[in-house]
Amino acid sequence: MKKIGILFGKERSFPEAFIEKINSQKLDGIIAEPVRIDKVVQGEPSGYAVIIDRISQDVPFYRAYLKNAALTGTAVINNPFWWSADEKFFNNCLATKINVPVPKTVILPSRELPSDTSDESFSNLAYPLDWEGIFSYTGFPTYMKPFAGGGWKNVYRLDSIDDFFNAHAETGQLVMLLQEEIKFEEYYRCYCIGGKYVRIMPYEPRNPFHLRYVADFAPTAEKLAEMEDIVLRLNKYLGYDFNTVELAVRDGIPYAIDFCNPAPDAEVTSVGQENFEWVVETAAKFAIEKAQSFEPGKDNLTWGEYVVRSSGKQALY
Incomplete structure (x- = not known):
């Protein structure tokens, strides 16, 4: 029996x-269930052919469990492994190398020194930074947000240099991005599975949270193909394997605004019934595909083209 597990937190729908x-399809040799963990022993298989991860970004214990599961074939x-290494600034850097338009973005050192460091820990960092060059590059208005994480936490819209320094003083040890504002005519959130x-x-x-998927943008077939x-x-x-990409269209050009969402919102109350049905059906379809192609003890993970080209490993799609 090949088991497909889903690891999740508070979400239910x-x-x-x-x-x-998955279970309603009554597929021979495949069953889906919530992941159950009663112990984690080094090098021991998890018992799952496939696990959908919805929560390990918030629970380090789960991330360690999943790495062990992946190492033993899940x-x-x-x-x-990639999710642990990934963050938003790297993603933007990568986008510039594969001809995907992104807002002008810089990364900033934390306002406060990280724990267990001192001024001497930053011998290579210029003081002050080239603020004139930074602000000239991004312009105003601009957005400041953490270089990792999501959920619109600690996000600031800034209209001036004074706004920036006042807001940056509140960010503590967070490493922040400063990013050009894209004044968009249309905006899209795009699921990508498999x-x-x-x-x-x-x-x-710009709508209240519960109305954000209520939008009447109507892209042409050509624009849809470009965004896809x-x-x-x-x-x-x-x-x-499971991500969302947010695209802001300015002057007809889709800019990738946020594309590091590996546990994207999929609750019916926020995404709406039609989108919910699509993501459930498509995620189930892909999980079944992965279970059917599962080979015990092998590396069954997906590795991106960036890693593949660096290592010589063949991409899985």
Whole structure:
């Protein structure tokens, strides 16, 4: 029996529907269930052919469990080794090398010294930074946000240099990005599953949270194809099996704003019924594909093109 597990936290609608979607098909030799962990022993298999990870970004114990599971053959979605290494600034840097438009972005050292460091720990850092060059590059208005993490936490919109220094003083030990504001005409949030299945959803981030998927943008077939290509290209290089890409369209050009969302929102109350049904059905379809191709004891992870080209390993899609 090949088991497909889902590891999750407080969310309920997606995990329950995902399990039901797979089990309702009554596939020979495949079953889905919530992951159950009663002990984690080094080098011992998890018992799952596939695990969908929805929570390890917040629980280090789960991340360690998933790495052990992956090492012993489980196809973990998303790859916990890459997810542990990935962050938003690197993603933007990578986008510039694969011809995906992104906002002008710089990374900033934390306002406060990291714990267990002192001024002497930063012998290579200029003081002051070239603030004139930084502000000239990004312009104003600009956004400041953590270089890792998500959920619109610690995000600032800034209109001036004074705004920046006042806000930066509040960020403590967080490493922040400063990013050009893209004043968009249209905005889209795009699911990408398995590096091949894409759903482009009109999205209005300026609306209240529960109304953000209520948007009437109507892209042409040509624009849809262009956005799908961007979404697929990014996920091919990053190697994510389950991700969302946010695209802001300015002057007809789709800019990738946020594309490091490996546990993207999939709750029916926020994404809406049609999007929810698509993500449940497509995630279940891909998990079944991974279970059917599972080879015990082998590396069943997806590795992105960036890692593949560096290592010589053949890409999985």
